[in-house]
Amino acid sequence: MKKVSLEDALARELLVVGYIAARQTGFRPSNLRRSIRNVKFTKIIYTVIFSFYIALFSLFTSFKQIGFGVFAVSMLIFAMSGLSVSSMMTPLSYAIYGSNNIRDFLLSTSLDAEQIHRLVGKAIFKTVDYIIYGTLGVSLIMSIIFKEFYILFSVAMGLSLGMLLQLAALELSYMRSRSMASSVATRSAVSLLPIVFLIPIFLSGTLYRLNLSSISSFYFIPPLSAAFGNSLHGAITSFFWIAVFGYGIYRLIPDVSWKLVSGPPSAFFPTLAKRVSNEWKIIGSKTLALLRADFQAASRSLLGALIGGPLIVFLVILMNGISSSASGALTFTLGIEMAYLSIMIPYAFYAMEMRGASALRMLPLSKVKIALPKLLLLLITYYLYEGSLTVVMLIKHASILNMLPFLIGFFGPAASIPMTGIIFEETLKSGGSPTVMLTMAFFLVSAIIVAVPYAVYFLMEFFRLGLFNSIIAMLITGVLEFIVLMFLLSLYD
């Protein structure tokens, strides 16, 4: 019989439970062997994707004509590295919900607490080992090739801070809150910590204009110090911060690992009951009832980050708009960013419902009815985002015509909702285990679906076919996409 080390088995269990989410949906994976293979495949795919981006951004260093300076490249590499460990460790948080089994199993063995700490700690590391080796390896090679050691420091800084923030988020989620306000604050902090890494990416439009000399007095602040990694003082400072973060990880891992296998986090599921009235609040509208439950569940879930995250990024984009001089290109870039951002919230709600999918399947809800609350939410979010941007642009004396396609083109983003519904139905069919290919397909297809109506508008405008005709063509394309996808979704009933 082939021997499997306990730490390997634990790492696999934490990842498989997290990714499959089988116990959350109530669905059994139809092919467990494939689901387990998927986990390993996911690690490899993530490693390849993030290593590729780090290599790509590093290349900017040698192509000065692109216009990205050392500071911007360093921040982008830092953000990518942080996101890589962060996204790989997020499923660990979901694994918590199914981890009682791991704890019970470990306690039934002859292992003592110290050994269990060590084993789970190693298992946590194994969830991100490929990413760490891959991105560090690529950055080392790029640093040597280009003789730009800030690349290596930026990656190391991103990885260490990403891991530290995720561990801190997990640690924080176990803190007992004494009041509802502190409970909400804790939940928000836990959900939003990893979002830190998205900010440099969305600020890249501003970052690329900054050069090292303009921020040289801040070289000692992480993660800025990584950008000064080519100089001795920058390298020493970066090394110091990476060591500090590393020490933090070293201290947090044993504690977090024990908590991970000891039960659900108190910040999300306080053992104290909520005070409730005896009056039943039954809503006549199924759409609003489902929307209320989605919000209730979102407020207690790490998936809340998917809601809080876009809101923060929305503010970042808005600030970007305020600080930049208005132009047609800028309006277009920010408008399309807002459109993509708005579809993330309905996506988060679908993901939320997937965790109780078998419960929902037992209720009188068609697939179209499940999609309706998301549509309502998207409508509000979309016009909040695009409306705010329009106000900013108008204040900056930009032409309203630049914003027109975004103010009218709601149906492109709306079509992404039935598309998401279809992706989730396919996911459930395979036992609640979203495959890497399926997730990638979602992002790719959604990107196309959202963009097509806008593209039609701009193409018509480019060929000077008239504003009215462009708007009508855009509307027809969006509505067609929406109707066809809604019909396809209804076939899953």
Add this chain to the structure above:
Amino acid sequence: MQGLSYVLKVDKLVVKYGDKVAVNGLSFIINEGEIFGLLGPNGAGKTSTIRAIMNIVDYQGSIDLLGKGRPKGDLMNSIGAVMESPALLESLTVKEFLELVASLRNVNDTQRLDHLIDAFELRQYLGNYIMNLSQGNKQKVAIVAAVMHRPKLLILDEPFNALDVKAARIFKEIIQNHKKEGGAVLFSTHIMEIAEKICDRITIIDKGSEVTSGPTHEILEKLNAGSLEEAFLKAIHAEEQIKELTEAL
């Protein structure tokens, strides 16, 4: 539909997970005012059959609820189900979850909801997150959610799992009242004592296929068995095997 007496008709049902066949050509009918037992050992295909009826897994064959076809959309309001592992939204509180179910099922009779909550002693847990409930209390929440709207068909998959004696007794009374009111019950279990007491008709399945089927008393006579447990073991040819295995111990 006038003159219709069956509530659920399952015909030549096949459920597959990849290459593995979980249910192989199963057929049965459940009539109004009838408690139908679907019995079988672990892994026989009982839960897969129920998942197919609930439209949770893909299947071949036909499933007809109340002459209106496959259960889906609004037709799901004619079903109430208690699954082996309670299917609940764990991050909601008990009250939030029941309010969601009541809203989606158009339940306006809050008095019945209050009676059910009190009968299963859940009032003190209304503000608790479902995630933090004991298995027994989760099962009680699932039962309340399943019966609050007075469905035509109750689907019960090992419903007495983790229930305390009092709650189990109350639930048995609810099942009997449901039957008297003309409702139908699909009762799946491997606990023969309960099945023998409450089922009018049973089908025993093993390895996804039907082994025997008929009214409970007829099966006992046909297999010359003193109890349903004995009949069950005879039907799946396990008696000899058990003897050999226990002797080896």
